[in-house]
Amino acid sequence: MSTLAPVIPESPVGRPSDGQVVLELRSIRKAFGPTIAVKDATFQLRAGEVHAIVGENGSGKSTLVKILSGIHMPDSGEIVVSGDVRSSFSRPGAALKAGIATVFQEVLVVETQTVVENLWLGSDGFFGASKSTRAKRTEGAAALAELLENPPEMDVLIEDLSLSDRQACGIARAILRRPKVLILDEATSALDFDTRSRLFTVVRRLSSEGVGVILITHRMDEIEDIADRLTVLRSGETIATLPGDNWTTPQLVQLMTGAEALVEPEEQAVVAATATGPVVLEARGIRLTPSAEPFTFSLRAGEVVGLAGLEGQGQDTFLRALWGFGTSAGEVLRTTGGGEVQITSNASASRSGIAYVPRERRAESIFEWMSIQENFSLPTSRQDRRGLFLSNKASAARFTNYISRLNIKLGKPSDGITTLSGGNQQKVIVARWLASNPEVLLLNDPTRGIDINAKRDLYALLRTLAAEGLAVVMLSTEVDEHIELMDRVLVFHDDNCSREFSKRELTREGLVSSFFGSEKEVA
């Protein structure tokens, strides 16, 4: 990766800049197998400041938070908490004890327990309670009253609350621990507008009392509202730390994407002209949620369409809708020369020549103990039937085709699928679906976690297939992939298809800034 990105020197501005450093990360590194999630993260949090951490998907934000809350242990580096130098928190309890409380994006409450039990969850020791029940109730009620206009009774079961109120309970739980450092990891995404405003008021109060707050968010308006400083992460490295009142969105996007460093001109030239094949798939009046805007999408033979956006903005729902999982409203139609077929189920999608490569390779595609060839042939094993029984020879003959075509590197087809690298596993999965002779191929982030060569092979393959008339829709979390591969890109935001880029319009900055919604449009 490049280190050419401009490192903007930290400016000594910011309201509580004189605050003491309560938390410091020094050269934190964390790898999961071959994937390096955090490469070199260095970061300081002062008492009384609200410090936003921003970065693209996969830039290492969540890993960093998990290290800070004792869920992951870093491979190297140091964590300094209130002057105390340590290499890691061995467990969540240790982080909490050091005064770090975290609220995660996922709403973590025990649904079958009452509000008061949730607020004090885990605060009691094995023997005896930390506080009297009465104290718990009054303090808990006070904390919730600060966050919610209509706070629930202490004895109400959590499962009877709205999602937003549940998350408010989760936040109140963190606040009640009287932390020195409060981490809000996209904790606001589940909150309604009113509660979020109240939360920010509480955050302001806490920071004025000297608490350091780390805010992870995708929302530029939140950063603008409340952040005293912000740190940009890219590919697991801290790129820059900026003062809260001295940044622009384009500047931030550039820092997040490292734009100039990554253009590969020779790939750009290969791009085909906009596909002009017949429409093979149409989505009409699709709404991804009941409140979302309806939109229409048509896919032509021979084009490769990318689906982009921040994590969980509806692109996944849309892609799955194309394979018959259904949506809130609208219909998906497979159009052929012979007419239209409505796609209502996975089976009808498959019958109509639509293939789908799921997102989680291990959880949704691989049969771990089965052989490579069995993994390849499973959905199409009918083709290997000779008389009553399956013919291994027939299956092998079919597979041989794809080994060379997809450049799959393997020992023997009868070896276990797990003997292959992730990239080759993914190729086998793609081969599995190509074997069904689809006319529409849907791929859900197929290059995630696979090495660069396998990615290149896959791109080349998709290009060839598209040239042969296959229509491809591919969800990707990698910006470069969209720039490099797609004929056009649909961007999703808040469960709406917020923007469409044609090949000509595609730039990294334009694409990334569009992820954050249309209100902060790049010039």
Add this chain to the structure above:
Amino acid sequence: MTIRATEHAPAPVAPTTVSVPAGRQSNGFARLITIQKQIPVVQLVLLVVVFLVGVVTLPGFGSPVSIASILILSALAGLASVGQTLVVIIGGFDLSVAGFIVAGALMVTQFAQVTGLSFFTALLLLIPVFLVLGGLTGYICHRFNVHPIIISLAMGSIALGLVRVVSGTAIVGSPPAFLRALTSPIGGTFGIPIPPIVAIWIVVAIAMALFLHRTVAGRKLYATGANPRAAGYSLVRTRWFWVGAFAFSGLCSGLVGVALVAFAGSVDSSLGDPYLFVSLAAVIVGGTVFGGPGDYTRTIVGALVLTTITTVLVGYGLVKADQQIMYGAIILLAMAIYGRDKKLKDRV
């Protein structure tokens, strides 16, 4: 991406260590484990050793009648594990075996007597009833995502209860005389000196091997167990495989009940009890893992191993409690060998 030619050779760089997985020596032990995953070598060796120990130390152990006895007991255990094997392959297990065995035994005896049906009519009636009851277990477990422990156990009681509604509350009954030849060690099949029940077992074994390895349905059954989510994405109707496996298991248990009543000559409420445990033990000892891999051939080896060990232990005068300890130890060993690949959370 193209590789640009460099003007001059790069300075000597330390060879990039393309991380060779440490400790992956291709020594004999590793190869043994690989083979063990294909063929139950350890069990086969154990079987041969135990058998030879029996032959050498126990006079008359190797006699034809003695071997025929072992084969009959193994066949009963093995046939009781046919359905269990399929259920374990899809990642469940079936505790209805005991209840279904007694219900099946009652069906062709007391039930037939009370209703005035002939043995064969009762047998024909048994097939759809037990398929439906077993299938219901699979359906409920899959549809409502509940563990089969409770549902299958309950279904065993329900099956028995249903049969008893007709046959009367007492669990009694005796088989027609011709049926008893089915399980006699001195009996033969069409002139071949093999007890009929053993001949049936051999046919079932061949059919199961063909089904599991050479049919589309067999392949999909494995996929259902190996990764239900991926199977769903591969358009395998996993629910119907759950229904099918449990239905088949229910039917098998019912038919084993018929074989057992032939063997024992009468029905009693504890007829099926030993076979619940044995059916699971044979599958596990054979080396079939929850969710696969595995197959019925391994279960056969498991049934033979367990029966032979039991017989030899009895030859040495071990009492029932000692045998049970031995069973437990063998199962633990099998789980240690085969369970290691899977994480605990996958198994629970």
Add this chain to the structure above:
Amino acid sequence: MTQHVRVPNRSWRGKQLGRKVAAIATVPLLLALAACSASGAASPSVTAAAGQCGDVPIVAPNDPSNLVSSLPASLQAGFNGYANPLMASAWSTFAGKKTPLKVGFVAIPPTGQSNLDFNNAVQAGFDKAKTAGLVTGDLITEMPADFNTMTPADQVTEYNDLVSQGVDLIILHPLSGEAMIPSVDAAGAAGIPTIAGNTIVDSKYSVTVASNWFNEAAYPLAAAAKILDGKGNTVIVQGAEGSSTNTTLVNATQSVLAMCPGLKLIGKVSGNYSNSGAQTALTTFMASHPESIDLAVSLGIMGSGTYAAFEQAGRPYPLVADINASAASLAYWNNAAKATGYKGAATSNTSTQEGTAVWDVAMRTMAGEGPKLNVVVPNMSVISPDNLNQFLVPGADTSSTLDALPSADWASPTVIDPYFNNPTQ
């Protein structure tokens, strides 16, 4: 077949569990264990009694208060080797209660013919008494739906429920005698007698009608030893290892064998009171024991499974000492006797007899007849080649599910009367 010997199954299972837990610690000693068990020797608690092979060993009953001596001499032999502690009945001076009586019945669900017969016999007794105006309402019967899942605790609950309903008398068919003792004591102190059948409740407030299992095993076995001339290989087919009834039966067997050095015990198998279980266990046993087996001791209702195992293996029948013989096992005997002159030895009783006797004892107690002891031991029916015909069920073959025919004097008034202080019948 059935749990005719309705031993306390659950208490057996409880003990079994305890054994397993203890045994886990000894897994490394398994091989040593195997070596030890191989001898299959007599248990140390069994001492050879005076006498010669073929005699019934004379063993003093468990009678701390010397109560047996107060019984007529004709009954005293029936208490030979009696294992449970004998107690003087708390109702010996009980004046009875005013009729009609409200009666409760804690039953075992009828899984087999035997439990069904027992329940029917009690019900029949009640119906007869109702016609005579001795009882009122219905027989309040409490039993769980399913035998396989019931526990002694269920029976305790049911029993206490009947007490709270204000019954005058409780008929009890216990799953476990031990579990019932506290409840029976409490009800007895409050003036409610309990009459139990088949399984003894060691309480002075209950009267149990049950066989003396020591004699039940010792008598036919002694007869068998005589027939075999005290020589031959012996295998014991026991019921539920560890249950108290089984222990008594095995001890009795071993004390007879102890007097016969020529009868060699070559193994014990467990059939768990099921013919299929006995047959499986014996088939396994025979696969590793090719030597001739001359005597098979079936300790309770497993006679037909014992015969069937030998028949199916194509081996000659041993002499089957058949405790609690059934119509089927007697049919095996009879067929073999006709074909080869085979001679057997057996005892029998029937559940109908047992249920009838329980009701009889209950009515006598409530009429103020004054039971002397906490048990009533019926007159054992020993079956020999000479009287086999009296017990054969006409038309029953080897797959019959019926009990053997009852003997007339198993619990006749002449047997029962001496157990009461003032018998009026």
